[in-house]
Amino acid sequence: MAERVRFTVDGRPAEADAGASLLAALWNDGVRAVRTSVTGGPRGPLCGMGTCFECSVTVDGEPHVRSCLTPLREGMDVQLRASGGVGEIEQAPLGASEEPLDAEVVVVGSGPAGLAAAVHAAEAGAETLLVDTHAQAGGQIWRHREAPPRAALPWLRHFARSKARSLAAATVVDATPRQLLVDHGGRPRRVSYSRLVLATGARELFLPFPGWTLPGVVGVGGAQALVKAGARVSGLRVIVAGSGPLLLAAAAVLARAGARVVGVAEQAPLARVLGFGAGLWRAPGKLLEGLGYGAGLVGVRYRAGSWVRAVEEKGGALCATLGDGRRSWRWECDVLATGYGLVPNLELPRLLGCETSGERVATGDAQETSVPGVYAAGELCGIAGASHALVTGAIAGLAAAGRPIPEALARRREREHGFGARLARAFALRDELRTLATPETLVCRCEDVDYARSAANASAREAKLATRAGMGPCQGRVCGPAFAFLHGWSFDTPRPPLAPVPLAVLKQEKGEQADPDPADSISWAGPEHRTREIP
Numbered sequence: 129m130a131e132r133v134r135f136t137v138d139g140r141p142a143e144a145d146a147g148a149s150l151l152a153a154l155w156n157d158g159v160r161a162v163r164t165s166v167t168g169g170p171r172g173p174l175c176g177m178g179t180c181f182e183c184s185v186t187v188d189g190e191p192h193v194r195s196c197l198t199p200l201r202e203g204m205d206v207q208l209r210a211s212g213g214v215g216e217i218e219q220a221p222l223g224a225s226e227e228p229l230d231a232e233v234v235v236v237g238s239g240p241a242g243l244a245a246a247v248h249a250a251e252a253g254a255e256t257l258l259v260d261t262h263a264q265a266g267g268q269i270w271r272h273r274e275a276p277p278r279a280a281l282p283w284l285r286h287f288a289r290s291k292a293r294s295l296a297a298a299t300v301v302d303a304t305p306r307q308l309l310v311d312h313g314g315r316p317r318r319v320s321y322s323r324l325v326l327a328t329g330a331r332e333l334f335l336p337f338p339g340w341t342l343p344g345v346v347g348v349g350g351a352q353a354l355v356k357a358g359a360r361v362s363g364l365r366v367i368v369a370g371s372g373p374l375l376l377a378a379a380a381v382l383a384r385a386g387a388r389v390v391g392v393a394e395q396a397p398l399a400r401v402l403g404f405g406a407g408l409w410r411a412p413g414k415l416l417e418g419l420g421y422g423a424g425l426v427g428v429r430y431r432a433g434s435w436v437r438a439v440e441e442k443g444g445a446l447c448a449t450l451g452d453g454r455r456s457w458r459w460e461c462d463v464l465a466t467g468y469g470l471v472p473n474l475e476l477p478r479l480l481g482c483e484t485s486g487e488r489v490a491t492g493d494a495q496e497t498s499v500p501g502v503y504a505a506g507e508l509c510g511i512a513g514a515s516h517a518l519v520t521g522a523i524a525g526l527a528a529a530g531r532p533i534p535e536a537l538a539r540r541r542e543r544e545h546g547f548g549a550r551l552a553r554a555f556a557l558r559d560e561l562r563t564l565a566t567p568e569t570l571v572c573r574c575e576d577v578d579y580a581r582s583a584a585n586a587s588a589r590e591a592k593l594a595t596r597a598g599m600g601p602c603q604g605r606v607c608g609p610a611f612a613f614l615h616g617w618s619f620d621t622p623r624p625p626l627a628p629v630p631l632a633v634l635k636q637e638k639g640e641q642a643d644p645d646p647a648d649s650i651s652w653a654g655p656e657h658r659t660r661e662i663p
Contacts, residue, residue, distance in 0.1 A: 135204035144200055147273050148358030151176070151183050151195035154206070155359040160343035162195065162208060167576040172343030174573070174606070176353030177268055178261060179331045181601035181628075182573065192601070192628065196353065199263065226312055229295065230320035231257035233528045234308065236300055236476065237327035239267020240514045241506025243283045244521030245325040245528070250292035252529035258287075259295045259310065259319060267329055268349060269514055271356045279514065295319070301633070302624035303480050306501075311629040323501045323528040326477050326489070327521055330470035330507035333609050335557075336571045336579065337564040339439035340466070344446050348378045348467035355385045362386030364462040367448055369393035369436045372469040372555045373513075376421040382465070383424050390459050391429035393450055395468070396555045398432035404554035411547060414513070437564060439464055453560060468557060471609045472507045475622040484620075493538070494527035495520055503528050512548025519544055562614055571614070572607040574600020579614075588617040601628050 131146040137157060144153035151173055154162060161170035162183045173183040178197045186207035187193040195206075233249040235242050238260035250256040258265070265287065266272060270280035287294075295312065302309040308319040332347045339345065346354065348370055355361060366387045368379040371394060379389050394401060408415035437456065439448040446461050472487055483490045483498035489508045491497055497504050503524040506517035519541045523533050565571065567580035577597040585591040588598065588611060597611070598604035598619050603626075608619035625634065 133200050133202050135200065135202070135206060137206045138208055145358055146200070148200050149196055150185070150187070150193075150198040150200050150204065150206065152354060152358035153200045154185075154195060154208075155354060159208065162343075164209065165341075165573070165576050169341065169576070170343055171341060171573070173346055173354065174334065174350055175332060175347050176350030176357070177271075177331070179602060179605050180573065184601070196357065197262065226315050226317040228318040228320065229257060231255045231293070232322045233257070233325065233525070234259060234319055234321035234323075235325040235327060235525070236260070236308070237267065237329055237506070238262065238265035238294075238296075239269060239327060239329050239506060239517060240280075240283065241329070241508075241517035241521035241524075242267070242325070242327035243287055244518045245327055245503075245505055245525035246292045247283065247286045247290050248522045248525030248531075249325070249529040250290040252526055252531045254323075254529035256290070256292040256525075256529075257295060257319065257321075258292055259298050259300065259308070261297070261299045263297050265294065265296075268353065271353060273356065273358055283518075299627050299629070300476060301626050301629050303476060305480075305499075309624075311625075311627070311633050314630045314633065316633045321501075323503065324480075325495075325503045325505060325521075325524045325528050326480075326482075326497075326508055327504075327506045327517075327524075328473040328476055328508060330472045330511060331605060332467040333469050333471050333613075334466070334606055335468050335561055335564065335610055335613060336569050337436060337438055338566055338569050339441075339446075341570055341573060342439060342441055342446065344441075344462065345439060345464045345466065348374050348465045350467075351463065351465040352378045352381050355381055360385075361463070363388065365390050365445075365460065366463045366465060367391055367393070367436075367459050367461045368465045369434075369448075369450070370465075370467040370469070371395045371557060372467075373418070373551070374467065374469070376418065376425065378465060379428065380421040380424040383428070387463075389425065389428045390461050391431060392425070393434040393436060394430070394432045395435040395558055395561065396432060400554045401432050404550060407550055410543070411515075413515070414547070435558075435561060435564075436464065436466060468561070469555060470507060470511045472511070473605075474508065474620075475603075475605075475626050477502075477504060477508060478620060479622045479624065479626065494533055495524035496527060510545065510548045512544050512551060516541075516544035516548060557613065565614070571610055572597040572600065574602055574607075577607075582611065583615070588619050591617070603627070 132143045133146045134143045142157045160172045163171050171182045174180040176196050183195045184192045185195050232255040235246045235258045246258040298310045298312045300308050301311050310317045332349050364387050367390045368375050383389050434452045437449045437451045448459050477489050488510050489504040495503045505520040505524040565579040569579045575596040577595045581595050582591050591597040604619040611617045
């Protein structure tokens with residue numbers, strides 16, 4: 129029997145299995161509405177992986193803690209009244225800066241691309257350091273509590289045998305040539321490098337529709353992340369809707385965990401889905417993987433060319449209205465998992481000045497970017513799956529260590545690029561999805577900005593100034609891609625800090641003690657005595 133951990137929720141005693149995330153523990157305790165929005169609406173988790181901040185709670189007096197990234201601990205005191213608004217803010221105590229770290233090659237991100245890069249760089253003789261936000265290596269695709277996925281085991285073992293070091297639970301908040309500023313447990317830490325490999329992965333694309341902010345509406349990847357973090361879904365009715373192969377993968381994970389999958393709705397037309405499947409003969413491993421998902425979903429309704437138009441709460445359950453452009457129907461559920469593919473996390477490469485082309489980092493034959501000494505791998509170079517991430521990570525790691533690139537790796541990369549191109553064509557989003565949001569539908573979840581208020585502006589900058597759209601805790605990571613799809617706007621202006629961090633991190637890095645004037649700006653000096661102002 130699993131060890132149990134006791135904690136309190138708003139003063140009420142609760143307990144959950146050891147090893148679960150705090151969010152999974154709250155979910156298992158029946159908590160779906162985790163926080164209250166700036167306008168008072170109940171909100172539940174969306175992304176499940178630290179991007180959206182919809183699972184923010186107060187833990188032991190510390191506000192705005194992302195419960196999806198927080199391991200459950202004995203005796204935790206959790207308050208669910210955390211709001212997106214500005215309330216009383218206590219001056220955080222200033223902790224001492226941690227000792228600086230330096231390595232010949234620093235890899236940011238520990239998913240398949242980052243692991244492959246770190247392993248190859250270390251085994252090529254380079255002093256290597258792997259930095260990641262999460263406590264365990266593996267990224268979102270190989271996220272695990274106990275036994276890692278079979279595909280991850282060789283790489284995790286390989287990494288353990290290599291001489292690469294790891295800095296876990298560390299978030300990069302700023303970067304300059306040859307140095308990163310990291311928030312490591314609420315304390316600042318500088319990480320210096322000679323060469324840098326960026327493998328920051330991707331996040332889900334969410335498109336707004338009426339009811340998408342209701343507790344119980346989660347991301348497709350978010351639902352997977354919840355299950356992997358220890359959330360129980362046995363007996364729950366789940367709808368999986370959106371676009372891309374992740375729908376079937378998530379539905380299979382949920383079904384294996386005991387969920388009753390009501391149906392899967394894929395927005396891409398059936399002809400394109402079938403054509404994509406038929407083309408998998410070029411990649412037998414991916415074909416077998418897809419067949420495995422299908423085998424676990426026998427009897428589940430699958431509707432191609434269909435999408436969720438709206439969802440509402442009725443009698444404690446959710447009722448989703450779906451359509452295919454000609455007719456509509458309703459499915460009832462307890463959980464609606466929805467997502468429209470992936471978008472790369474380009475904030476760090478763009479902050480460093482790496483050239484981008486469309487929604488990917490421009491790279492050369494050795495995965496080098498336009499910035500000398502900086503390489504990119506994985507989803508930053510195109511959404512194409514774990515195999516693409518592994519091969520581009522291997523190339524980037526070898527190149528960062530000064531080793532030549534084997535021709536076999538280059539040929540394999542080309543094959544994976546081809547798969548990514550076919551994936552993009554097959555699951556391209558249809559125009560009808562641009563019309564789902566009504567004037568009252570919230571688009572920016574952090575600041576509760578509705579479609580009508582945002583659409584009254586001509587650009588992302590105007591919308592920010594007039595409505596604060598994109599200026600909440602997620603810094604436009606959720607609404608930015610949605611605005612790009614709906615209006616063609618670009619939120620391509622990353623500024624430090626790249627993620628919300630304790631004020632103490634920035635003030636300590638500046639070398640100050642408590643500042644009596646909260647209106648003063650905060651800055652930190654970069655490695656070349658460059659000072660950057662942080663609003």
